[in-house]
Amino acid sequence: MKKSILHPNHRQELLDRVAKLQAGDQGHWGSMQVEEMLAHAREVAAAVLKSSKPEKKPNFKQLLGKYYFFYFRKEFPRMVKGPKRFDMKGKVSQDKFLEEKQGLIDTLQAFGSINHQLQGFHPFFGPLNHREWGILVWKHTDHHLRQFGV
Known part of the structure; x- marks a missing residue:
């Protein structure tokens, strides 16, 4: 089973790792400071929680990227640029x-009490369903926690 923010044990794993972060921790890659990373991860997760039903259909490139990411890629790739609105x-x-x-x-705990299906349009993958959003949020958060050594 792929790890997902929607699974209580998987979510708790991330929460335990966030708890280990300390002010002044240095990243192993990238240029974000630890507080910027926390804000970035929070903003991304919060946007997923309130995303609305996608109106666009995926193009062929999005379908290929989504298939590769969700079925073959184990970790979120390093140094990927996301949308400017999440640049902290x-x-x-x-x-x-603090x-x-x-x-x-x-924000991560909020995924344990949602009463709706996650849905929305991802700029690289196109429309994602509830299961895919859960996996993506887990992988994204895991990526940034690994960036800071936890």
Whole structure:
């Protein structure tokens, strides 16, 4: 079974890893500071929680990318650029570490109490269903936690 933010044990694994983060932790790759990473991961997860039903159909490139990512790729790739709205570089001060850490914890915990099916349009993969969003959020959060060594 693929790990998913929707599975209680998988979600708890991520929460335990977030709890290990410390202010001033340095990333093993990329240029984000730990508080920027927390804000980024929180913003992405929060957007998934409130995404609406996709109106577009996937194109062929999106279908191929989605198939590869969900069925063959084990980890989220390093150094991938996401949408500008989720870029937190230089937008979060170091004194916001605890606030951002708690914000990510609260947002990840919210996946345990959703009462709707996740759906929405991903800019690279196209429309994703509930199961796919759960896997994607887990992989994305795992990617950033590995970035900071937890």
